[in-house]
Amino acid sequence: MAADRPLEGRVAFVTGAARGQGRAHAIRLANDGADIVAIDICGPVTSSITYPPATSEELAETVREVEATGRKVLAREVDVRDLPAQQQVVADAIEQFGRLDILVVNAGILSWGRMFEMSEEQWDSVIQVNLSGAWRTVRAAVPAMIEAGNGGSIIMVSSSAGLKATPGNGHYSASKHGIVAITNALSLEVGEFGIRVNSIHPYSIDTPMVERDAMMEVFSQHPNFLHSFAPMPLHPVNHAGKKGLQEFMTPEEVSNVVAWLASDESMAISGSQIAIDRGVMKY
Numbered sequence: 491m492a493a494d495r496p497l498e499g500r501v502a503f504v505t506g507a508a509r510g511q512g513r514a515h516a517i518r519l520a521n522d523g524a525d526i527v528a529i530d531i532c533g534p535v536t537s538s539i540t541y542p543p544a545t546s547e548e549l550a551e552t553v554r555e556v557e558a559t560g561r562k563v564l565a566r567e568v569d570v571r572d573l574p575a576q577q578q579v580v581a582d583a584i585e586q587f588g589r590l591d592i593l594v595v596n597a598g599i600l601s602w603g604r605m606f607e608m609s610e611e612q613w614d615s616v617i618q619v620n621l622s623g624a625w626r627t628v629r630a631a632v633p634a635m636i637e638a639g640n641g642g643s644i645i646m647v648s649s650s651a652g653l654k655a656t657p658g659n660g661h662y663s664a665s666k667h668g669i670v671a672i673t674n675a676l677s678l679e680v681g682e683f684g685i686r687v688n689s690i691h692p693y694s695i696d697t698p699m700v701e702r703d704a705m706m707e708v709f710s711q712h713p714n715f716l717h718s719f720a721p722m723p724l725h726p727v728n729h730a731g732k733k734g735l736q737e738f739m740t741p742e743e744v745s746n747v748v749a750w751l752a753s754d755e756s757m758a759i760s761g762s763q764i765a766i767d768r769g770v771m772k773y
């Protein structure tokens with residue numbers, strides 16, 4: 491195993507991999523030596539989501555960028571709400587690669603509204619994708635990880651909204667707090683198989699999910715909600731073509747943490763909640 495490829499010989503399954511953070515994680519894990527299993531719905535998720543859906547072309551671009559690292563990739567258009575479809579992808583991955591070591595449970599959606607006003611559809615879709623879909627990914631993949639017998643690392647993508655109150659998206663916050671519960675109980679269930687489970691809690695990341703207009707509308711209607719969304723401290727970043735002080739973090743900044751959690755460098759860490767927030771949640 492080369493020092494610059496700490497994941498060589500391993501296989502990583504990433505959900506929501508067509509764009510945004512999921513794509514960045516797939517590319518980073520491939521750069522670190524892992525073969526990749528990438529799934530995404532590549533289309534509209536539900537009627538209450540107002541930002542553009544991911545596309546088949548975007549998943550194809552992820553495939554191209556992973557292959558450019560020299561690693562192999564198995565990509566499928568799959569909805570994480572569909573357990574049999576996820577189980578089929580896992581079976582195909584085991585047939586192709588022979589093992590599964592790393593799971594990045596990343597697919598998710600966001601919408602806005604006060605909980606006492608939102609529609610049932612808004613509540614149900616966010617819970618079904620972000621929480622129940624995440625469980626279905628775990629349900630599909632963990633038996634194969636145990637069967638392969640190599641241990642592994644599961645990274646559950648929560649949010650700052652999984653650790654604190656976020657008025658204006660309480661359903662999203664409920665789903666992301668639920669990810670913490672899955673993480674902590676699962677870490678105890680799979681520890682005996684050498685599998686670690688941690689949740690990550692990004693603050694604002696520059697992806698299509700973050701609709702500045704929708705957020706501004708919520709804050710202009712309910713200015714007191716702003717206290718729960720402290721501005722990011724400006725940090726100089728200098729990668730992924732971005733230079734200078736950035737108001738949002740980049741997906742690649744999150745991928746750095748995902749890569750560390752996937753690697754043996756984090757061997758002592760399981761059942762932890764890792765904030766990726768430049769410290770902003772301490773306000």
Ligand SMILES: NC(=O)c1ccc[n+]([C@@H]2O[C@H](COP(=O)([O-])OP(=O)(O)OC[C@H]3O[C@@H](n4cnc5c(N)ncnc54)[C@H](O)[C@@H]3O)[C@@H](O)[C@H]2O)c1
Binds near residue numbers: 505506535569619698
């Ligand atoms: N952007 C942020 O500021 C931020 C902050 C904290 C946490 N997160 C979380 O990070 C994760 C990635 O989000 P992102 O910022 O990259 O947004 P994004 O919208 O760019 O990416 C999400 C991806 O998940 C896919 N997806 C959604 N529903 C799916 C389903 N049912 N089945 C399969 N794929 C599905 C989408 O098609 C999309 O490609 C999400 O879980 C999100 O909640 C985002």
